[in-house]
Amino acid sequence: MATESKQSLILKQKYPNRIPVIVEDAGNVPLEKKKYLVPDDFSMRQFLLVLRRHIKLNSSEALYIFVKDKTVCMDNLVSQYYDSEFDNDGFFKVKIAKENTFGF
Numbered sequence: 001m002a003t004e005s006k007q008s009l010i011l012k013q014k015y016p017n018r019i020p021v022i023v024e025d026a027g028n029v030p031l032e033k034k035k036y037l038v039p040d041d042f043s044m045r046q047f048l049l050v051l052r053r054h055i056k057l058n059s060s061e062a063l064y065i066f067v068k069d070k071t072v073c074m075d076n077l078v079s080q081y082y083d084s085e086f087d088n089d090g091f092f093k094v095k096i097a098k099e100n101t102f103g104f
Contacts (some may be wrong), residue, residue, distance in 0.1 A: 003081050004077055004089040004090070004091060005088075005090055007020075007090075008020045008089055008091050011037065012072060012090065013038055014045075015040075015082025017039060017100045018037040018038060018039055018040065018041050019037070019038045019039075019040050019078055019079060019082045019089065019092055020035070020036075020037060020090065021035070021037070021038050021047075021078070021092045021093075022034055022035055022091045022092070022093045022094075023035075023036065023051065023093075023094055023095075024094070024096075024097060025095070025096065026066065026095040026097035027086065027097065027101045028097060028098055029055060029061050029096050029097060029098050030055070031054075031055070031096075031102075032054060032085070033054050036050070038050075038078050039078075040077070040078065040079040040082075041077060041079070042076075042077065042078050042079070043074065043075055043076065044065060044073065044074045044075070044076055044078060044081070045071050045074040045075065047065070047078055047087060048063060048065055048074065049083055051063060051065075051096060053062050055087060055096075055098075056063050057091045057098060059102055060101055061098045061099065061100055061101065062098065062099050062100075062101050063096060063097075063098050064096065064098070064099065065095070065096055066094065066095040066096070066097065067085050067093075067094055067095075068085060069095070070093075078092070091098075
């Protein structure tokens with residue numbers, strides 16, 4: 001845990017306008033990349049679009065973001081959630097899950 005704290009501090013110093021994010025799978029999303037540096041002026045919707053580009057989803061599947069097991073307002077900035085919900089190690093941790101839509 002001390003290593004992650006140092007790593008997040010180095011990232012925040014090197015990239016002051018970016019937020020270190022760790023994406024965790026809620027059980028059904030194959031993740032190739034788990035760490036992101038997100039611009040602090042990105043909305044959660046923009047971040048979701050970045051995640052969708054890295055994950056192969058069918059058009060009938062929706063992707064959801066959770067912060068501390070709660071859904072997020074997609075219009076809020078990532079920095080708003082980071083300021084209030086970052087982990088002790090300095091990373092902002094989110095979980096993602098996919099869900100079939102249209103009853104498929």
